[in-house]
Each structure stands twice: as C-alpha cells, then as structure tokens.
Amino acid sequence: MSPGDPSTAVTRRGLAVMAWVVLISLLTSVLVEQRGLRWVQGVVWPSDLYTFQQVERGPIDIAVLGSSRAAFGVVPTSLDRCLAQELGRPTRTVNLARAFTTAYAADLLDEALLSGPRQPKMLVLVIEAETFDEHNPHLSNNVATIAGLADVPEALGTVHDLGTLFAVPQPVARGPETLALYLSGRWDTKPWLRWLMLHHGGGLFCTGSDPCRDHNKALEASLKSWWTTVATNLLPQLGPQRFPDYQAGDGPVYRHAERLLARAEEQGVQVVLMELPRMPVFERGIPPQVEPAYRATLARLLERHPLPHHPASTEVWAGQRSFYLDAEHLTSSGAHRATKELCKQTIAPLMRAADAADLGE
Amino acid sequence: MLFNTFEFVVFLFVGWSVYRFLQRWRWPRLLWLLVISYFFYGCWKPWYLLLIAASTLNSYLFGFLIDRAEGRRRKLWMALSVTADLLLLGVFKYGNFLLGNIELALMMGFDAGPLPRLPTALPVGISFYTFQTISYTVDLYWKRIPRARNLLEFSTFVAFFPQLVAGPIVRAKTFLPQLEGQPEQDPKAIGAGVFLILSGLAKKMVLADTLYVLVVRPFFEHATTHNALETIGVLWAANFQVYCDFSGYSDVAIGAALLFGLHLPRNFDRPFWSQTPMEHWRRWHISLSTWLRDYLYIPLGGSKAGGGRVSLNLVITFLLGGLWHGAGWTFVVWGFWNGLLLVAWRKWGPGPGKTLWGKAWRIFATYNALCFGLIFLHARSFGDAWTVILSLGNVLEPFQGAFGWFGLLVLSLAIALHATPQRWKATLKQAFAIAPAWALGLAVVITGATLSLFAGFASPFFYFQF
Numbered sequence: 008m009s010p011g012d013p014s015t016a017v018t019r020r021g022l023a024v025m026a027w028v029v030l031i032s033l034l035t036s037v038l039v040e041q042r043g044l045r046w047v048q049g050v051v052w053p054s055d056l057y058t059f060q061q062v063e064r065g066p067i068d069i070a071v072l073g074s075s076r077a078a079f080g081v082v083p084t085s086l087d088r089c090l091a092q093e094l095g096r097p098t099r100t101v102n103l104a105r106a107f108t109t110a111y112a113a114d115l116l117d118e119a120l121l122s123g124p125r126q127p128k129m130l131v132l133v134i135e136a137e138t139f140d141e142h143n144p145h146l147s148n149n150v151a152t153i154a155g156l157a158d159v160p161e162a163l164g165t166v167h168d169l170g171t172l173f174a175v176p177q178p179v180a181r182g183p184e185t186l187a188l189y190l191s192g193r194w195d196t197k198p199w200l201r202w203l204m205l206h207h208g209g210g211l212f213c214t215g216s217d218p219c220r221d222h223n224k225a226l227e228a229s230l231k232s233w234w235t236t237v238a239t240n241l242l243p244q245l246g247p248q249r250f251p252d253y254q255a256g257d258g259p260v261y262r263h264a265e266r267l268l269a270r271a272e273e274q275g276v277q278v279v280l281m282e283l284p285r286m287p288v289f290e291r292g293i294p295p296q297v298e299p300a301y302r303a304t305l306a307r308l309l310e311r312h313p314l315p316h317h318p319a320s321t322e323v324w325a326g327q328r329s330f331y332l333d334a335e336h337l338t339s340s341g342a343h344r345a346t347k348e349l350c351k352q353t354i355a356p357l358m359r360a361a362d363a364a365d366l367g368e
Numbered sequence: 369m370l371f372n373t374f375e376f377v378v379f380l381f382v383g384w385s386v387y388r389f390l391q392r393w394r395w396p397r398l399l400w401l402l403v404i405s406y407f408f409y410g411c412w413k414p415w416y417l418l419l420i421a422a423s424t425l426n427s428y429l430f431g432f433l434i435d436r437a438e439g440r441r442r443k444l445w446m447a448l449s450v451t452a453d454l455l456l457l458g459v460f461k462y463g464n465f466l467l468g469n470i471e472l473a474l475m476m477g478f479d480a481g482p483l484p485r486l487p488t489a490l491p492v493g494i495s496f497y498t499f500q501t502i503s504y505t506v507d508l509y510w511k512r513i514p515r516a517r518n519l520l521e522f523s524t525f526v527a528f529f530p531q532l533v534a535g536p537i538v539r540a541k542t543f544l545p546q547l548e549g550q551p552e553q554d555p556k557a558i559g560a561g562v563f564l565i566l567s568g569l570a571k572k573m574v575l576a577d578t579l580y581v582l583v584v585r586p587f588f589e590h591a592t593t594h595n596a597l598e599t600i601g602v603l604w605a606a607n608f609q610v611y612c613d614f615s616g617y618s619d620v621a622i623g624a625a626l627l628f629g630l631h632l633p634r635n636f637d638r639p640f641w642s643q644t645p646m647e648h649w650r651r652w653h654i655s656l657s658t659w660l661r662d663y664l665y666i667p668l669g670g671s672k673a674g675g676g677r678v679s680l681n682l683v684i685t686f687l688l689g690g691l692w693h694g695a696g697w698t699f700v701v702w703g704f705w706n707g708l709l710l711v712a713w714r715k716w717g718p719g720p721g722k723t724l725w726g727k728a729w730r731i732f733a734t735y736n737a738l739c740f741g742l743i744f745l746h747a748r749s750f751g752d753a754w755t756v757i758l759s760l761g762n763v764l765e766p767f768q769g770a771f772g773w774f775g776l777l778v779l780s781l782a783i784a785l786h787a788t789p790q791r792w793k794a795t796l797k798q799a800f801a802i803a804p805a806w807a808l809g810l811a812v813v814i815t816g817a818t819l820s821l822f823a824g825f826a827s828p829f830f831y832f833q834f
Contacts, residue, residue, distance in 0.1 A: 018391070020555045183820075193821055
C-alpha cells in the first residue's frame with residue numbers, strides 16, 4: 008500500500024474518524040468524571056447516586072448496598088428510628104442500593120462513593136445468590152454502567168460472554184451519554200428519588216411523615232402490575248433468565264467481594280451481610296444447584312472474614328402476601344418489618360457493643 | 369445485535385478496520401466479511417446460522433445443476449430449489465400459523481383436540497434472505513445472470529450483515545459483481561456512510577420509536593372507541609412510524625455497506641408524496657415491490673394479460689405480499705386491501721394531477737387510503753381492527769388523549785422532514801462526505817449522545833418481525 012493508493016486514503020480517513028470518536032468520547036468521559044457527573048444516570052437505577060455524591064458530606068453511620076431488593080427492602084428512616092430507640096442516640100443511614108448489583112458492582116460503588124468523609128461506620132451488604140454469580144446475566148450491565156475509566160483494564164477479567172465483552176469499553180463512551188443526560192435535565196425526571204435521597208437517606212420507601220405515607224402508597228400503587236408481570240413472565244422462566252449458568256466462588260465477582268471486605272477491614276468499617284426474604288414460590292423456581300453453590304461461597308467468605316450475617320425470614324414470612332410487591336420485592340410494610348428485624352436482631356446489638364467499647368476506651 | 373446499540377458500534381469499528389486491512393487480498397477480505405456477517409446474525413441465536421447456511425447451500429448447489437442443464441431438467445432443478453427455499457420459510461414462518469388454522473378447522477368440524485406446535489420462534493430476516501436466494505435461482509434459470517463463481521462469494525452475498533435481517537433485498541445481478549472486484553475506494557464514501565448511519569438512527573430512535581411508544585402502541589394495545597379525528601391522527605402516526613423505522617433501518621444498512629465500499633439499492637423514495645397507490649408501491653420498500661413484480665406479478669401475466677386477469681394478478685401479488693409480512697389473517701387482509709385499492713384505482717381512480725391542488729388532493733387521498741390498510745397491520749385481532757374502523761365514524765366522541773403534545777410534535781417533525789426537499793439532504797450528505805475527520809468524529813459523538821436520550825423509547829426494528 009502506497010500513500011497515493013486510493014485504498015490507503017480510505018483506510019486513513021476511516022481510521023482518523025474512529026480515532027476522533029474515541030478521543031472525543033474519552034476526553035468527555037474524563038471531564039464528566041472530574042466534574043462529578045459520573046453518577047448522573049444513577050437516578051434511573053433507581054437510587055439518586057448523583058445527588059448523594061453532590062450533597063452528602065457525612066458522617067454516615069450505616070450505608071446499605073445491594074440490588075433492587077435492597078432498595079425496596081431496607082428503609083433508612085425506619086432503621087434510624089429503631090436505632091434511636093435502641094441506642095438512645097440519633098444515627099444516619101443511607102441506602103445506595105441499585106438494580107442488578109453484584110459483588111463486583113458493590114465493590115466499585117463502595118470504593119467510589121463511600122470513601123473519605125462519606126466513609127460509613129457500618130456497611131450493610133444485602134446479598135443473595137445472584138450477588139456472587141460469575142455468570143450473572145446482569146454483570147455486563149454492572150460493567151457498562153458502574154465501572155469508571157480506571158476500572159476498564161480490570162473489567163476485562165469479567166469477560167465470559169459477548170455481553171460482558173461489549174460492556175468493557177462502554178465506560179470510555181459513557182461520558183457523552185452522561186453529559187447529554189445532564190444537560191437535557193433527563194436525570195431529574197423522577198424528583199421523588201432526589202427527595203428521598205436528600206431527606207430520607209435514599210432507598211425507595213420512607214417513614215415518619217404524611218408525605219412519606221403518601222409516597223409509599225403512590226409507589227406501591229404505581230407498581231401494582233409487578234405481581235402479575237413477575238408471575239407470568241419471570242417465574243416460569245426464572246432459571247434461564249436469572250441463573251442461566253450459575254457459578255459462584257471462583258472468579259472476578261468473588262474477588263471483588265473479597266476486595267470489598269478486605270478494604271472494609273483495613274478501614275475499620277463493620278460489614279454486615281444481610282439477606283432479604285423472598286416468597287416461597289420464587290425460591291422454588293431457583294434451579295436446585297444454585298443454593299448449595301451460593302451457600303458454599305458464603306461459608307467460604309465468612310470463614311475468611313468472620314462477619315455478622317442477618318439471614319432472611321423467608322419461612323417465617325411465608326403466606327404474608329401483603330409484605331410482597333411481587334415474588335421478590337417488599338412492600339413498604341414488608342420493608343419496615345424487615346428493617347426492624349435487621350435493627351433489633353443484628354445492628355443494634357453490634358452498635359451497642361461498639362458504643363460500649365468506645366466508652367471503655 | 370441491533371443497529372441502535374453500543375455493541376453494533378464496536379462491531380462496526382472492529383469489522384471495518386480488519387476488512388480495510390485485508391482489502392487488497394480478495395479471499396481473506398471476503399472470508400472476513402462472511403465471518404462478521406455470520407457473527408452478526410449468530411448474535412440473535414446461533415442455530416439461525418444453520419438455516420441461512422442451508423438456504424445458501426441449497427441455492428448454490430442447485431445453481432450448479434441449473435447452469436448445466438437445459439429444457440425441462442433446468443426447470444425441474446429451479447423448481448426444486450425454490451420449493452426447498454419456500455419450505456424452509458414455510459416451516460419456520462408459517463408452520464404454527466398453518467397448524468393453528470388446521471386445529472381450528474378440525475375443532476369446528478370434528479370436535480378434535482388441540483394440535484402440537486413447532487417449538488420455534490420466527491428466525492429474524494428469514495423472509496429477506498430467502499427472497500434473495502430465490503431471486504438468484506430464478507435469475508439463473510432465466511439466464512439473466514451467470515452462476516456465482518464460488519461458494520464464498522455467494523455466501524457473502526446472502527449473508528452480508530447490513531441488509532441481512534431487514535433488507536434491502538439485494539439481487540445477485542448487482543451485488544455479486546461488487547464482491548468479485550475490489551471494493552470502491554472513495555474517501556468521500558466514509559463521510560457519506562456516516563451521514564446515512566446517523567440520519568437513519570435518528571429517524572428510528574427519535575421519530576419511529578417515540579411515535580410507537582407514545583402513540584401507536586398504547587392505541588392498538590387497548591383498542592377502544594376513539595374520536596374519528598384522533599383515530600385518523602393515530603393512523604397517520606402509525607404510517608410515519610413504520611416508514612421512519614424501516615427507512616431508518618435501510619439508511620443505516622446502505623450507510624454501513626458504503627463504509628465497506630459496497631452499494632445497496634435505495635429502498636425508499638419519499639413514498640408519501642405519491643399521487644396514486646401504484647406510485648406509492650414504486651417508492652415504498654422498493655426492493656420488495658420490485659421483487660414481487662419481477663418474480664410474481666410478471667410471471668402471473670402482469671399487465672399484459674388484460675382485463676380481469678390484471679386485477680386478479682394484482683390481488684394475488686398483494687395477498688402474498690401481505691402474507692410475506694406476517695403469518696396472520698390480518699396481514700392477509702392488509703395485503704388484500706392494498707390489492708383492491710390498486711385494482712380500484714387503476715379502473716376508476718384519477719391519473720397524476722397537473723395543478724398544485726390536483727396533486728395535493730391525490731396525495732392526500734392516496735395517503736389516507738393506505739393509512740386505512742394499516743389498521744390491519746397493527747391490530748391484534750379482527751375485533752380490534754373493527755373497533756378502530758368504527759372509531760373512524762365517531763365524529764362526536766370526546767377526545768381520549770391518544771395524542772400528547774410530544775407525540776404531536778414528533779409527528780409534525782416527521783411530516784416536516786418528509787417534506788424537506790431532497791437537495792437539502794444531498795447537500796448535507798455532501799458536507800459530511802468532505803468534512804474533516806475531526807468534524808465527523810464530533811458529529812458521531814454528539815449524535816450518539818443525543819440519541820441515547822431516546823433510549824427509553826427503544827424498541828426492535830419493526831420489520832424484524834417480517
């Protein structure tokens with residue numbers, strides 16, 4: 008190929024256009040990260056992580072990370088109320104749960120959002136079998152939407168299918184998309200999410216005021232169709248849709264769980280592993296090989312990091328239809344009850360002991 | 369893999385770069401083009417590749433036999449090849465439709481129980497590439513084209529990814545010679561290709577998807593009685609939605625092919641400016657219309673037959689054209705309506721207008737007559753279609769808000785863009801063709817970012833279901 012060759016001219020022009028696309032995207036992504044706009048898309052996730060990152064200056068007592076089930080299932084204001092009664096002092100809880108969060112995403116979120124002045128004293132990590140699934144169908148979504156530019160090289164380790172392969176370069180191109188969302192005001196289309204983050208510590212439900220009651224009712228009413236949708240679309244296909252090739256305990260997702268816990272230990276953050284109840288009909292739909300693999304991974308993790316573990320009340324809650332929005336997400340009454348159980352059985356005793364230790368010192 | 373995804377951008381970057389690196393060597397270049405085309409198609413479901421490989425082999429191998437035979441034997445090979453292609457299409461596209469109808473007949477006549485169904489979903493693009501392979505076989509039989517020189521070229525012709533799943537339907541006569549030679553080496557084609565891809569995606573994501581999600585889907589999902597004006601508005605929106613969706617897809621396909629130095633035929637020519645239904649079908653989905661004309665209408669006797677036979681030919685062509693669009697009786701009725709419209713217009717309709725007013729009312733009448741047919745394309749059942757038809761008479765019915773202000777704005781934008789002079793588009797395309805690389809890069813990023821705002825409305829390309 009000579010420089011005067013027309014085919015060289017075409018190739019050069021095409022490559023130049025591609026190089027400019029990558030360069031402009033990359034520069035925009037750097038700018039977006041530097042200006043703190045990276046979490047603008049958080050509004051649709053459904054925690055308003057952008058508002059949290061912009062406004063929150065700490066100190067935070069408890070931070071909650073997990074999937075959409077955690078966003079519904081742990082109510083920050085409910086937890087703070089209960090702890091005030093139990094400990095006789097105020098606490099501050101934030102719920103940063105995000106749809107489809109695996110241990111991989113939890114680690115990245117914790118590292119990016121809960122460091123420095125926002126470092127909590129306690130981290131509640133809401134876990135389920137999906138949290139540790141190396142082949143979780145939503146892992147590509149985690150990589151594409153949560154990983155920052157600096158995480159791209161490491162994200163290569165998550166590649167196990169086409170979805171994750173194509174997700175790896177997405178953080179490079181996410182800047183322009185995020186900037187467009189920000190400039191158009193599209194990140195603020197659900198102001199109630201900002202309201203929850205600003206005044207009630209995030210999550211999807213709140214308690215303690217008439218606006219909260221109205222909000223909880225309105226949200227439940229708007230999600231009324233979930234029950235039927237999940238029953239007809241998800242439950243009959245639960246295995247193939249959620250656990251197409253369940254594999255836990257050996258891979259990048261597990262390593263991120265380890266990394267998160269090791270960092271927490273290093274920084275003196277108390278981690279609590281929490282499970283939320285699901286309806287028995289959901290549990291029955293999970294392929295039989297999933298539960299043993301999940302439990303073995305959890306046992307291995309607990310062996311290496313002896314942590315308090317708050318188990319799910321699935322059996323105790325069986326038949327309590329009013330506690331469930333669908334087969335896996337809780338209603339506000341279910342969430343209040345789950346949060347209360349978490350408070351009384353696990354968090355309050357731990358904080359009481361920590362308070363006593365502080366006094367002793 | 370959809371055109372409006374990040375995956376496609378990465379795929380195109382990698383596919384194009386390696387292709388250009390290999391461009392001097394014909395065999396590696398074609399092999400790469402075939403590999404990425406099969407990869408593109410296999411991303412839907414890998415087993416679809418078996419179907420396309422079977423269709424390709426069938427036409428290629430029978431092509432050998434047709435080429436060597438004469439007379440009745442030649443005809444026999446052609447008939448066998450076409451039958452095999454149609455059988456493939458019939459089983460995978462119409463199998464369950466047929467079983468459903470047989471079941472219904474048996475239940476009514478003999479009180480029989482339900483029949484089993486084929487455990488297959490419609491493989492995307494099967495209607496498109498089957499028509500492509502049939503056209504090759506028939507053209508070869510008619511001695512209009514020479515036999516494909518080798519399997520690699522032929523497979524690439526059938527599977528070329530930009531047009532594989534939703535056309536344009538490419539003819540061997542125009543495409544195989546392009547594969548035989550070097551790809552076109554015009555640096556301006558890069559800018560022109562980028563322009564077509566971006567404008568096609570904008571048509572699809574901003575106009576078609578928004579109209580579909582905000583106006584068309586809610587209306588047809590719950591077909592209830594509406595005000596007549598509102599119903600007409602929705603039908604207009606539905607017509608523009610299908611047009612923007614499909615012509616947007618065609619633009620992306622043509623643009624992507626251009627990047628690879630290959631030319632695909634134009635598929636739309638501002639169809640809503642047509643003064644007669646005949647003109648509309650010459651401007652709408654041109655590659656299908658000409659296919660039906662060449663391989664169905666003309667062999668049936670075409671317009672030469674005269675009298676009632678022409679009408680019958682037209683109706684048969686459109687009936688089968690309707691069935692090609694989908695395995696359902698509503699599609700058949702849609703095709704029938706369009707056939708009848710053509711017959712009626714040929715007999716009693718006015719010719720092209722000469723004055724501005726004369727042209728305007730013909731365009732208006734043609735457009736609305738075609739919109740009426742769309743009821744059957746969108747309706748989920750005949751009951752729903754009847755409800756919509758009845759709504760057209762409800763002049764006094766109060767408005768039910770089928771159109772929000774945003775839907776109305778998007779429809780107005782779609783109409784305005786359709787009315788834009790062609791030379792404006794040509795000027796813009798030329799500007800892209802000669803723009804510096806940095807400007808093209810910026811255009812890609814800005815357009816991509818803007819289009820991502822419409823991702824909430826994203827829906828698959830309408831013609832994938834066909």
